Amino acid sequence: MDTVLSIKNLSKHYGKIKALDGLSLDIKRGSVFGILGPNGSGKTTTLGMVLDVINPTSGLFEWFGQKSSSATRKRIGAILEHPIFYPYLTGVENLMIVCDIKGVPYSRVDEVLEQVSLGERKDSKFKTYSLGMKQRLSIASALLCDPEVMILDEPTNGLDPQGIAEIRELIIEIANSGKTIIIASHLLDEVQKVCTHFCVLQRGRLIHNGLVEDVGKGSLSVEVKADAENLEQVLESAQMHKQLKRELDKYILTMEDNYGAADVNKYLFDNGITAKHLVVKTKTLEKQFLEILKGQEGGQS
Ligand SMILES: Nc1ncnc2c1ncn2[C@@H]1O[C@H](COP(=O)(O)OP(=O)(O)OP(=O)(O)O)[C@@H](O)[C@H]1O
Numbered sequence: 001m002d003t004v005l006s007i008k009n010l011s012k013h014y015g016k017i018k019a020l021d022g023l024s025l026d027i028k029r030g031s032v033f034g035i036l037g038p039n040g041s042g043k044t045t046t047l048g049m050v051l052d053v054i055n056p057t058s059g060l061f062e063w064f065g066q067k068s069s070s071a072t073r074k075r076i077g078a079i080l081e082h083p084i085f086y087p088y089l090t091g092v093e094n095l096m097i098v099c100d101i102k103g104v105p106y107s108r109v110d111e112v113l114e115q116v117s118l119g120e121r122k123d124s125k126f127k128t129y130s131l132g133m134k135q136r137l138s139i140a141s142a143l144l145c146d147p148e149v150m151i152l153d154e155p156t157n158g159l160d161p162q163g164i165a166e167i168r169e170l171i172i173e174i175a176n177s178g179k180t181i182i183i184a185s186h187l188l189d190e191v192q193k194v195c196t197h198f199c200v201l202q203r204g205r206l207i208h209n210g211l212v213e214d215v216g217k218g219s220l221s222v223e224v225k226a227d228a229e230n231l232e233q234v235l236e237s238a239q240m241h242k243q244l245k246r247e248l249d250k251y252i253l254t255m256e257d258n259y260g261a262a263d264v265n266k267y268l269f270d271n272g273i274t275a276k277h278l279v280v281k282t283k284t285l286e287k288q289f290l291e292i293l294k295g296q297e298g299g300q301s
Pocket residue numbers: 014017018019020037038039040041042043044045046186
């Protein structure tokens with residue numbers, strides 16, 4: 001996988017405020033990269049700098065192995081905030097204006113509107129679009145140049161659950177078409193569902209960078225309920241867990257690597273106990289995110 005964006009020691013200071021402080025990061029082609037962080041952690045500043053909208057205080061970044069230029073910029077489609085569309089013009093007419101600005105043939109308009117499922121409403125005025133449709137038109141606009149990389153800042157902000165699900169599906173479709181996608185988000189569930197990689201920023205510093213598929217690795221837990229007085233003793237003797245704790249009417253085992261719910265079930269059965277509830281819990285990105293932030297705070301104090 002080659003590197004699409006390479007960031008080296010990038011910083012942006014506003015007086016005493018370190019909006020970004022020495023960020024180094026590589027984003028590989030074909031990945032869907034989530035930039036996570038609490039409010040004010042530097043996500044938008046990072047995107048602004050790599051899109052040449054904000055001047056860095058120090059540091060470097062390269063797109064496609066080259067210094068950023070108008071040529072590299074043409075290979076990137078970005079939605080930083082809601083672009084301004086004309087309310088009294090239709091979806092098609094609005095995108096034709098973008099075509100004029102970007103030097104793209106009008107033939108692309110219908111293609112991208114179909115891609116974002118706005119084909120049926122393409123001749124409706126922009127002001128009649130729902131928030132989700134407006135966001136899809138923004139994505140269509142960014143797709144006009146058929147960019148290799150799409151940058152989305154909080155793409156589902158303000159949308160209802162259906163709108164969120166539609167944008168999420170669209171992002172996955174765009175990723176499947178081979179584009180690299182960079183998303184800044186504070187919706188951890190969204191990042192877990194669509195991203196392959198994620199990093200976490202806190203107060204302008206990178207505090208985590210890894211694969212989404214690694215989230216929760218080695219932290220499988222199993223919830224058990226059974227009508228047996230010796231349940232705790234039997235679970236304790238199973239020796240396949242790192243930790244056993246009781247929570248109301250159930251026991252929760254944090255499993256050793258290579259052990260799972262089937263092993264717990266078999267062990268209970270071999271000891272004459274039938275489980276009436278056996279549920280596997282994997283760690284969510286949300287939980288891991290909070291742990292990463294907490295760990296960092298602990299390390300700083
Ligand atoms: N133009 C500016 N002048 C002064 N401070 C700024 C400016 N732009 C951003 N900051 C500060 O830099 C820090 C990082 O802001 P940034 O908008 O990048 O964070 P963010 O992670 O995108 O936050 P959010 O999730 O709230 O959008 C914040 O403390 C912010 O107040």
